[in-house]
Amino acid sequence: MQLTLWTYEGPPHVGAMRVATAMREVHYVLHAPQGDTYADLLFTMIERSNKRPPVTYTTFQARDLGGDTAQLFKDAARDAYERFKPKAMMVGASCTAELIQDDPGGLALALDLPIPVVALELPAYQRKENWGAAETFYQMVRALAVKPSEPRVRGDRKPRCNILGPTALGFRHRDDLREISHLLTQIGIDINVVAPLGASPADIARLHDADFNVMLYPEVAHQAASWMTRNLGLPCSKTIPIGANATKSFIREVAALAGIDGETALADSQSRSPWYAKSVDSNYLTGKRVFVFGDATHAIAAARVAATELGFEVVGLGTYSREFARDVREAAALYGVEALISDDYLEVEERIAELQVELVLGTQMERHIAKRLGLPCAVISAPVHVQDFPARYSPQMGFEGANVLFDTWVHPLMMGLEEHLIGMFRGDFEFHEDAAPSHLGGAAHLLQPRAQAQAQAQPHTQPHTQPQTQPQIPARAVIELPAQPNKQEGPAAAIPAAWAPDAEKELRKIPFFVRGKARRNTERYAQNHSVPVITIETLYDAKAHFSR
Amino acid sequence: MSLVIPIHADIGCSDAPVLKERGQREVFCGLTGIIWLHRKMQDAFFLVVGSRTCAHLIQSAAGVMIFAEPRFATAIIDERDLAGLADVHEELDRVVARLLQRRPDIRLLFLVGSCPSEVIKLDLHRAAGRLSQQFMPQVRVLNYSGSGIETTFTQGEDACLAALAPELPVATDPSPTLLIVGALADVVEDQFSRLLTAMGITRFAFFPSRQSTTLPAIGPGTKMLLAQPFLNDTAKALEARGAERIASPFPLGVEGSSAWLHAAAAAMGVAKENCDAAIGPARQRATQALAIHGRALRGKRIFFFPDSQLEIPLARFLARELGMVLTEVGTPYLHRQHLAEELALLPAGTALSEGQNVDKQLDRCRAFQPDIVVCGLGLANPLEAEGFTTKWSIELVFTPIQGFEQAADLAGLFTRPLTRRTLLAA
Numbered sequence: 001m002q003l004t005l006w007t008y009e010g011p012p013h014v015g016a017m018r019v020a021t022a023m024r025e026v027h028y029v030l031h032a033p034q035g036d037t038y039a040d041l042l043f044t045m046i047e048r049s050n051k052r053p054p055v056t057y058t059t060f061q062a063r064d065l066g067g068d069t070a071q072l073f074k075d076a077a078r079d080a081y082e083r084f085k086p087k088a089m090m091v092g093a094s095c096t097a098e099l100i101q102d103d104p105g106g107l108a109l110a111l112d113l114p115i116p117v118v119a120l121e122l123p124a125y126q127r128k129e130n131w132g133a134a135e136t137f138y139q140m141v142r143a144l145a146v147k148p149s150e151p152r153v154r155g156d157r158k159p160r161c162n163i164l165g166p167t168a169l170g171f172r173h174r175d176d177l178r179e180i181s182h183l184l185t186q187i188g189i190d191i192n193v194v195a196p197l198g199a200s201p202a203d204i205a206r207l208h209d210a211d212f213n214v215m216l217y218p219e220v221a222h223q224a225a226s227w228m229t230r231n232l233g234l235p236c237s238k239t240i241p242i243g244a245n246a247t248k249s250f251i252r253e254v255a256a257l258a259g260i261d262g263e264t265a266l267a268d269s270q271s272r273s274p275w276y277a278k279s280v281d282s283n284y285l286t287g288k289r290v291f292v293f294g295d296a297t298h299a300i301a302a303a304r305v306a307a308t309e310l311g312f313e314v315v316g317l318g319t320y321s322r323e324f325a326r327d328v329r330e331a332a333a334l335y336g337v338e339a340l341i342s343d344d345y346l347e348v349e350e351r352i353a354e355l356q357v358e359l360v361l362g363t364q365m366e367r368h369i370a371k372r373l374g375l376p377c378a379v380i381s382a383p384v385h386v387q388d389f390p391a392r393y394s395p396q397m398g399f400e401g402a403n404v405l406f407d408t409w410v411h412p413l414m415m416g417l418e419e420h421l422i423g424m425f426r427g428d429f430e431f432h433e434d435a436a437p438s439h440l441g442g443a444a445h446l447l448q449p450r451a452q453a454q455a456q457a458q459p460h461t462q463p464h465t466q467p468q469t470q471p472q473i474p475a476r477a478v479i480e481l482p483a484q485p486n487k488q489e490g491p492a493a494a495i496p497a498a499w500a501p502d503a504e505k506e507l508r509k510i511p512f513f514v515r516g517k518a519r520r521n522t523e524r525y526a527q528n529h530s531v532p533v534i535t536i537e538t539l540y541d542a543k544a545h546f547s548r
Numbered sequence: 549m550s551l552v553i554p555i556h557a558d559i560g561c562s563d564a565p566v567l568k569e570r571g572q573r574e575v576f577c578g579l580t581g582i583i584w585l586h587r588k589m590q591d592a593f594f595l596v597v598g599s600r601t602c603a604h605l606i607q608s609a610a611g612v613m614i615f616a617e618p619r620f621a622t623a624i625i626d627e628r629d630l631a632g633l634a635d636v637h638e639e640l641d642r643v644v645a646r647l648l649q650r651r652p653d654i655r656l657l658f659l660v661g662s663c664p665s666e667v668i669k670l671d672l673h674r675a676a677g678r679l680s681q682q683f684m685p686q687v688r689v690l691n692y693s694g695s696g697i698e699t700t701f702t703q704g705e706d707a708c709l710a711a712l713a714p715e716l717p718v719a720t721d722p723s724p725t726l727l728i729v730g731a732l733a734d735v736v737e738d739q740f741s742r743l744l745t746a747m748g749i750t751r752f753a754f755f756p757s758r759q760s761t762t763l764p765a766i767g768p769g770t771k772m773l774l775a776q777p778f779l780n781d782t783a784k785a786l787e788a789r790g791a792e793r794i795a796s797p798f799p800l801g802v803e804g805s806s807a808w809l810h811a812a813a814a815a816m817g818v819a820k821e822n823c824d825a826a827i828g829p830a831r832q833r834a835t836q837a838l839a840i841h842g843r844a845l846r847g848k849r850i851f852f853f854p855d856s857q858l859e860i861p862l863a864r865f866l867a868r869e870l871g872m873v874l875t876e877v878g879t880p881y882l883h884r885q886h887l888a889e890e891l892a893l894l895p896a897g898t899a900l901s902e903g904q905n906v907d908k909q910l911d912r913c914r915a916f917q918p919d920i921v922v923c924g925l926g927l928a929n930p931l932e933a934e935g936f937t938t939k940w941s942i943e944l945v946f947t948p949i950q951g952f953e954q955a956a957d958l959a960g961l962f963t964r965p966l967t968r969r970t971l972l973a974a
Contacts, residue, residue, distance in 0.1 A: 001629055003621055003624075004600075004624050007603045007604055007622075034700060035575070035577025037574050037926055038580075040925075040926030044927070045929065050929060050933035057573075059571065059573045083907060095600070096697070099664060125630055
């Protein structure tokens, strides 16, 4: 049993829904109790989908459990077929239905429907959303793909590929797909099938009619792609084209797979981000401490872009995708950090606070952590939020994606000169380091200790007859509270040397993200040199001592 | 029976036939109630014992993620618990101990049952008893079920309050006391408090209270006035403690709020004139504020998909005070006794439905071609894309809508989508 406040991934059947909703002419019959239909709103509200996900829920109730829930499933599946006339059906169980063991696969087969029925076994008490999406896509491909009877002959036609991985509710999948499709077409590669997004069962059947696969999201596509390599003889690309450099490597890789020349395309590659990163204004980006967290693919890519294309220092790297833990550990080793493999939001928060970072590249969860800690943040990965489906074109992949990364990661930061001015006039009452960057509104983000916040939140001692003025059930669905303890500076317990007031004041002038270190170093220095009281002189002696 | 609203069985929808349907339900389960209950009861924590689906549901249900250190969490049952490799009760004790250590401010802990915990027959009542013994007097531990196999959306609040009912202290004073039952926004509670005080009622309390340490007392003198229409089990539990239910329409709109406050006054022995005098100014303000919405909504046809059980009182308000035309009023569960006064006020011939088969109901909705559709978040955008104007029903639960001062706000929730459609079309 695991205590969970927030979860990075939904249950595996939500992954299956992402595949079903992405595809055309498919229907998913899910054996599930009332309430599981909440998953529909992920698509209709977060992604603003204009149609309902193609999912029928059996909606069994407590009183059905003693009776015939199997019949309920069969009726639901038959009705769904009659009403929606899909070309293929997926059937499965949500977490509760898994416990009652009705075997949706067997029941659906017994109906003898005139379409392929794909039974999904998604163990809800072991696995999570991305695994569910990968397994579902794999099962659909296995069930529906046709093996060519004769070896593929390319002849004179242009090389042709499939694009694998984009789903419904994917982080920027819509725009990545457009960017990469355009890129591939530009270098002379035709696109045979894109799957799951937009693919019909008939499209899955003709996956074999390509020369190779391009895999954009391993979390969803790796299993299906390796099955196709083994069974359909389709090699698959490995490079994820996030960042200008990776996009270039990607072009070389697919050109090699296609047997064409990619160098011409590389020569006129159009990305502003490498030049922007070189331009003098970007000097202030050097060595910014970034913490990266997300699904494995996006986290690894973001860390690489941060370190090699923007000149940041990666001080933390982690993922909630346990399936890809090894890859993330390997990547983390490149930056000399230990990977954080966790789906415990509190653990991630603790790590961010502890590392004293200057920029967080994470998910919506980390965006909220960053907000609480008063840190700039950009979102690089699912879990998604309505803001992750912008109206504008905003890919993460390809050359335009690299431009988007540059803008969205750099804009939350303090601009170069602004930072210098703050360094110079640290004591200014409205222009100090705790003030937010002026282009982000300028309001100071004050962190309140918990006790204080609670005192404010609980003005009631009398339950009734006492007029209250503060509405506590919020009028809107958005509830965000500022209260969180400031974890950046721990209690100054066990201090060996005392701080003179002016030295303490001087310490405040040091940027907060190195202040803890400066304090520790100074105290260590004072201890080693038997200095009883730390003065301004001691502080600078220590600084000189440790900066050797 | 209310002293102010005459009830005749031969008017309104008292005996109207109800279309009962089964099939796919596009509604939340009772766990969703935690979203407002944990804000209402400020020293309570809700620990769902369930699956990742439960955690994901609560996180997604409000349409956004509610980030703060929340006063709810999920103890996710995993394979080891199911396979018997771990003792589920020991695991639960461990999780609760960790939680209470982290949140020493918690005084009341609800163990909330879910579909999986009900199906594996995890005895949370026993667990709550055991943990209560361990953590009292610091923390009281109670349990209820918010599972989808037993509860629909707002029934979660009903189950929660019913579990809390036996904990209310015994009233030592037998004189009449008014107990207002059902979670209301604090601002609404405060308005009602002022109105009740103005009419001379001093002995009144709200349940749930904001702090679990100040639960209202209950006894034979308790007159219970329901503020929400979905409190079946809670009312039963309070009746078992000696409380007497005051029959009344619910406090939505000017008419509903007046009738509700008059019912309270009558039960507490306050003269009608005193009640009228106390509520007069607020009532007057509300009537004026509603007028402008009446012009926008009169004659507009509305269709309700089932959601919160608030549908019948809402339909009554929209039909009688704003002149809207009711096409179908769907509700997940129709409690005839608590809604008797509401049904009597509904226009005769209103099509009522209980339960749901969402695909069939969508067919009926399309056939009616209503001007506005009240539905859940899963249906709203798809219906908008088909050309319908919609109102998300969840907003009717998360927004203060009861009482005089909110009557126009409530009407505004329906005029806004219609106005918006006109603006965007222009």
